Amino acid sequence: MGEWKRPEYLIRLVLVVVLALFGLTRLPPKSVPSSGDLQLPGVEGEKLVALTFDDGPRPGTTDCLLDGLAQRGVKATFFLVGTQISYAPELVERMVREGHQIGVHTLEHTAVAGLSREEFAHQVEGTRRWLCQLVGERELWLRPPYGIVDEHTAQWADSPIVLWSVDPEDWRDTDTRRITQHLLTHTGDGDIILLHDIYPSSVDSALAAVDGLRERGFRFVTVEQLLERRGIVPQNGQIYRQAG
Numbered sequence: 001m002g003e004w005k006r007p008e009y010l011i012r013l014v015l016v017v018v019l020a021l022f023g024l025t026r027l028p029p030k031s032v033p034s035s036g037d038l039q040l041p042g043v044e045g046e047k048l049v050a051l052t053f054d055d056g057p058r059p060g061t062t063d064c065l066l067d068g069l070a071q072r073g074v075k076a077t078f079f080l081v082g083t084q085i086s087y088a089p090e091l092v093e094r095m096v097r098e099g100h101q102i103g104v105h106t107l108e109h110t111a112v113a114g115l116s117r118e119e120f121a122h123q124v125e126g127t128r129r130w131l132c133q134l135v136g137e138r139e140l141w142l143r144p145p146y147g148i149v150d151e152h153t154a155q156w157a158d159s160p161i162v163l164w165s166v167d168p169e170d171w172r173d174t175d176t177r178r179i180t181q182h183l184l185t186h187t188g189d190g191d192i193i194l195l196h197d198i199y200p201s202s203v204d205s206a207l208a209a210v211d212g213l214r215e216r217g218f219r220f221v222t223v224e225q226l227l228e229r230r231g232i233v234p235q236n237g238q239i240y241r242q243a244g
Contacts, residue, residue: 047189047218048243050226051076051206052164053197054105054143057084057091062197066094068207074220075099078197079143079162082107082127089134096135101222103141103162104128113150120156141223141234154237162223164194165242170202179205184212190230190244192223 056062056078069076078095080102085092095102106112106123107130115123128140141159149161168182179201187193187209195202210220227234230243 046229047216048221048226048229049187049189049213049218050192050223050243051195051210051220052079052143052162052192052223053077053195053202053206054079054145055081055084055109056197057088057095058198059088059091061200061203062088062091063094064200065197065203065206066091066098066100068203069100069210070098072207072210072214074210075101075222075225076220077101077103077162077223079103079105080127080131081105081109082123082130083109085127085130085134092131092134096138101141101224102131102135102138103143103223104131104159105143106145109145111146111148112144112153113148115152117152117156120152124157149239154239157237159236160234161237161239162192163239163241165191166193168195168205170195170199170205174199174201176201176204176208180208180212183209187213187218189218190226190242192226192240192242 051074053062053065053076057080062078075098078100080092082104092102104124104127107127108123110123112120112123124142131140132138139159141162142153142157143162144153147163153161166183166186168179168186170179183193183205195206197203214220221229223240224234226243227240232240232243234240
């Protein structure tokens, strides 16, 4: 009897065919990005904005903000204060898990201009090490408190330096309507917005402005995504206020 006619050979052949067919019908589904993801090629003429938050994380406000951003599929950038991290490390982990960009706002919200090299390293590198221990190695860009920089800041930053082009001064009062209106009136394509996730009024204003600006065709991205989408290659020590 020929080999191909033996019963055990036919059984093996049938099994191979069945397994092959099963494998073809069990291909893993393609991943579908959420509405907030910007993995697709850039769209000519699209209006992009980077929403950024300083001084957190803070339990009770940052988590509410993250909830609101998640509901809207919006990604933001958070510049974190080292001493705040210990109060809510789970919020930092959530930021990274949900696709937000995080960066350094010094260890103790200290102005970096005029610091010695040792003091600068303590405030900036110390915070970077802390964050990397928490969420893994990654690039962590610098936002100097008060937006004050000097020549040493550029030399020692070891990252791009992010400032801003829209500032509603949300720390000045708790007038949600004023803050929201400022954002709606002054925000344009390529802007980097400065807010603080330590105030409930700032959180409410940010989410209201997101809704209003999205109705006008704006899309929200991280600072890193904003520069990338505009063909800007970020350089260490370079200051970025917007990406027009």
